[in-house]
Amino acid sequence: MKYVDEFRDPALARSVAAAIAREAAPDRAYHLMEFCGGHTHAISRYGIPDLLPGNVRMIHGPGCPVCVLPVGRIDDAIALARRHEVTLCAYGDVLRVPGSGRVSLLKAKAQGADVRMVVSPADAVRVAADNPDRQVVFFAIGFETTTPPTALAVRAAQARGLSNFSVFCNHVLTPSAIEGIMAAAQGRSEELRLDGFVGPAHVSVVIGSQAYEPVAEQHGKPVVIAGFEPLDVLQSILMLIRQINQGRAEVENQYTRAVTRSGNEKAQALVAETFEPRLSFEWRGLGSIPRSGLRLRDSFAAFDAETRFGVESASVPDHKGCDCGSILRGVKRPSDCKLFGGVCTPDNPMGSCMVSAEGACAAHYTYGRFRDS
Structure with missing residues (x-):
């Protein structure tokens, strides 16, 4: 297929959905976690659950980098932004994540902190170059997809001799998170059954499909890397069901037009x-x-901003009524939260899952809540 509308062809989607219905054994249930927030958004947007038989359940994972930031790290960023000599640069979604007392970077900006939205780390380097009298801190977040640009920004600042530039680093690793999900499922009282994973797309372009092979081998769970279009997701679900039916636990790559086994080795080296x-x-x-x-x-x-400014992170609990943590572990759905759609909306988020468009709560609020009613 060459054009995007081919990846959204209704006839092909119905055909793949019919194949899923035929091959999903009626006497068993399939619990499949889409790790990536982009997949969560796509599944809600295109109504994928409506095309699946009742015994195939999609479970939201923690693959939204804005969502997985703990409250304590948001508080640290706000404390940095409130220093009189600091200009804090951050991506737009991060500005709205509530920290302690429901104070966000956006509210801190309204109270006088010098907080600026950027679309890339290179923008933060330019801010530092244009404001030599300010300490410019880039609030770096994201999985392996956004880590190489941050590395390039640090190297650019070093090459230009920008002593007023630093990075508050919150980059995290996908395979380790999958390991954390499995550990959480095994070590907590609430039951979470997982039969397979829909693997991330953009992350896998960088790290390659081989990064998930230890997960499949050690935990016996199949992983299928998928693109973001509806036919990508449906085909990946079919591939997972076939592996489960055959008793296999392998890493397969549906997103062959972008992902290789070895990934982007230059980015990995950087x-x-x-x-x-x-x-x-x-x-x-x-x-x-x-x-x-x-x-x-x-x-x-x-x-390193943590070294430069002596940042000492502390663990801070979520809002008492917010179930974002349980939703990120996959043990609850957005609609299970008492605050969802009432107190907590995209305009008034109580937790990080309602902030980013890739957050499970935001995606369900935009597309899925109508199915609930």
Whole structure:
């Protein structure tokens, strides 16, 4: 297929859905987690659940980088932004995530903090170059997809001698998160059954399909990397059902037009030269996961905002009424939360899952809540 409308062909979608219905054994249930927030959005937007038989359930995962940031890291960013000498640059979605007391970076900006929205780390480097009298901090978040641009920004700042630029690093790692999900499912009292994963698309372009092979081997769960179009998702669900029926647990790549087994090796080398794994990093809903976050290597310590400003992160609990953590673990759906659609809306988010368009609550509010009624 060549054009985007071919990936949304209704006749082909009905054909794949019919194949899923035929091959899904009626005497068993299939619990499939789409890890990536982009897939969560696509599944809700295109009404994929309506095309699936009742025994095939899609479970939202924690693959929204804005959603998985814990409250404590938001509080740290707000504290940095409130320093009189600091200009904090961040992506737009991050500005709206509520921290302690429901204060967000956007509210801190309204109260006088110098907070600026950027669309890339390179924008933050330009801000630093244009304002040599300010300490410019880039609030770096995201999975492996957005880590290489941050590495390039640090290197650009180093090459230009910008001593007023630093990075508050919150980059996290996808395979480690999947390990964290499995650990959470096994170590908590609430039941979470997982039979397979729809693997991320853009992340896998960088790290390749081989990154998920240990997950499939160690946990016996199949992983199928999928594109974001409705036919991509449906085909991936069919591939997972076939693996489960055959008793296989392998990594398969549906998104062959963009993903290879080895991934982007130049990007991987750039990240490895610039960053190193933290001993542990806290995820909202999943707690601290070993070696799941990145920090700048000692050779780039001069650009580490945590070192420069003495940031000491603390674990801060979510809003008491917000079920975002349980939704990110897959044990609850957005509609299970008492605040969903009433107190908590995209205009008034109580938790991070309602902020980003890729968040499970925001996607369900936009597309799925009508099915609930």
